[in-house]
Amino acid sequence: MYLKKIMAATLALTALAGQAQEKPFNIIPEPVEITVTGQGEFQIQRNTMIRVSEPALASSATYLADYMDRYLGIPLQTEIPKTGKSRRKGNPAVEAITLKPGEPACIVLINRKNGEVSGGYQLEIIPAEGIRIEGNDEAGVFYGVQTLIQLLPTRAGVLPILPAVKVNDYPRFTYRGMHLDVVRHFFPVSFIKKYIDYLALHKLNYFHWHLTDDQAWRVEMKCRPELTEKGSVREGEILGLYPGKYQPLPYGGYYTHEDVREIVRYAAERHITVIPEIDIPGHCMAVLATYPQFSTTPDEPKKAALTWGIFNKFSNVLAPKPEVFDFLKDVFSELCDLFPGQYIHVGGDECAKRWWQESEETQQFMREHGLKDEKALQSYFVHYVQDVVNGKGKTLIGWDEILEGGISEDCIVMNWRRPEFGKKALKTNHRTIFTCSAWSYFNLKESRTQVEIGPRGPLPLEKVYGFQIVPDSLTAQQQKLVWGAQGCLWTEYIPTTWKAEFAVFPRMSALAENVWSPLEKKNWENFSRKVETQYERYELWGARYSEAFFRTQDVERKR
Known part of the structure; x- marks a missing residue:
């Protein structure tokens, strides 16, 4: 009888352990691989030490320590080696951080510098070690920290007790971006x-900053101070639709x-590159x-636009004049010096070519430069x-209209x-x-x-999730040119x-x-479960x- 009780208890514990292992994780984005490695757990305590392999x-x-303190009320300590020193010994792929007997478990961050997929990482929770x-x-390493954050409690006052797991993960695309229009609203x-920070918490790595448009010019240009003295302010705006x-x-x-500089530095600490956009030769009414x-x-008076959207597709554009090209050289040179990232966005969308067609001065310029039509003139700009x-060592990005008149292959198309x-x-x-x-x-x-948030739509969550980023009918080489994708937030009604x-x-x-x-890891049913x-x-x-x-799916939230 005693033996039967032991066997029954063992079976019950095994069943409970199996249930624990089967408990789904709610990590977004879904990792490449996550495996439960044992039955134990590790609890992050107050003043748990974070140790790193190098000062970089x-x-x-610091990010992890700040998150734990700010959102969960659990202060951690950090141990950073002095600049010029490293914990790495011998084989650069092997880390020398080890726990001494009796030393409390800790959180260890290691840069393996192994030349494999950028952004890839392994995370392991080992109950006895940390x-x-x-x-x-x-x-x-930073993305591994983000995954660790998603294993933490979602409210303060709950103990951060983490299961023994191992995560192997890396990104599908190099470019993972979000855009923000600060022109229509500042x-x-x-x-x-x-x-x-929101981008960082989602492992996104590019911030596309839309800084100029018909309604305003939002970035200081020391070479052209008038742009912000006058172009950053519009005389009013239209409320409502x-x-x-x-x-x-x-x-x-x-x-x-x-x-x-403050924003660029802040983004860089989160492994996010800032891409500034100065939109030309259309969307230039603020200029x-x-x-x-x-x-x-x-000879006609101009003012920054008050209306949104399609009405501004018909706004005037930059004319091909020597003083305009001098302006563009000044502005984009300063922009390249101000933003250390590799990429500059030129806009190039929705250019109302009727203004060039109606301008004899513009038509004369086109004849003199052998430009067959207004699309070719846009490409000239x-x-x-x-x-x-390129002269500043950087790469140009533009909206897909820049293809219309032909562009060089090293220009990236959005x-x-x-x-x-x-x-x-x-x-x-x-x-x-x-x-x-x-x-x-x-x-x-x-x-x-x-x-x-405005009149247009809808764009439901499932449609965003289901977007096929790599189109059909591409060669293997063309598929490699799909750099990634981004979401955009235009702020006319925001x-x-x-x-x-x-x-x-x-x-x-x-x-x-x-x-x-x-x-193969994308699954709408699994994602919709994780949304809660x-x-x-x-x-x-x-x-x-x-x-x-939840309203459109007729699903009740489990509050």
Whole structure:
């Protein structure tokens, strides 16, 4: 009888252990591989030590410590070796951080520098030793930290008791981005940094910063101070849906060089590259309000646009004049010096070519330079800026209209219209970023009944998740040119920070899994199950979010 009781108890414990192992993890984006390695657990205690293999990992250690303290109220300690010293001995692929007998378990961050996929990492939770994160590079260590964060509780006051697991993970695409339009509505530096944190928590690595458009110029140019003195402010704006109600209250704001450097530095600590966009030769009414002589109708008064969207497709454009090209050289040279990243965005979209067609001066320029049509003239502008940017050692990106008149192969195309335009870019040997509006514009409302963020849509969560980033009918070489994808947030109808958060969440999470996780690990049913926990994380971070997914799916949240 006693033996039977022992056997019954053993079977019960085995069943419970099996249930524990089968408990699903709620990690977004889904890792390549996650395995339960044992029955034990590890609890992160107050003052648990974070140890790093080299000083360059200090930002990842500090990030984790700050997260634990800010959101869970658990202070950790960090041990950073002095600059010039490393814990690495012998084989550079083997780390020498070991625990001495009786030494408390800790969190160890290691840069293996093994030359494998950038951003790849291994995370292992070993009950007797602690947590070990080994990255292929510094970015990989940081992404391992993000996965660890997603294993933590989603509310303060809950003990961070973690199962014995091993995660092997790496990104599917090199480019994983989010865009923010700060022109239609301006956002303070504090929110830009918060937005960058949201990207980091989703393992996104590019921040596309839309800084100029018809409605305003938002970045200081010391070479042209008039741009922010006049071009950063519009005389009022339209409230509500077009035609809306005119509010004659000046609206403005811009980022100084100091602001930009602070944001770029903040992003770099989170392994995010900032890509600034100066939109030319269309979407330039803020420039023309400052310099009317740069337009095809210099004698007509100009002002920054008050309306949104399609109405500004017909706004005047830059004219091909010597003083305009001098302006472009000055501005893009300063932009390259201000932003240390490799990429500069030239815009190039929705250029109203009728103004060039109606200008005899422009037509004369085209004849003199052998430009057969206005598409070729648009390419002339893009090529000119590309020469400036390339001269600074950087690479140009533009919206897919830049293909219309022909561009050089080293220019990267950002496909915002139908995927067919992205396929055209790939078939003409261009690296391509897919951000097709029907799947990737998060200013579109999430459901038909949603009233918080504007008139267009819907773009439901499932559609974002299901976007096919790599089109069909491509050769193997063309598939390699698919650099990645991004989500966009245009802010015509998003005047506040809470609406910006409401628009991107939870759709940023769907984007993140789409650009990070391998195709075979993507599963809508699994992702939709994880959304519940992700909402709890949004609440922990203090972020607003849309619950349209639960309403449209007729699913009750398990609060």
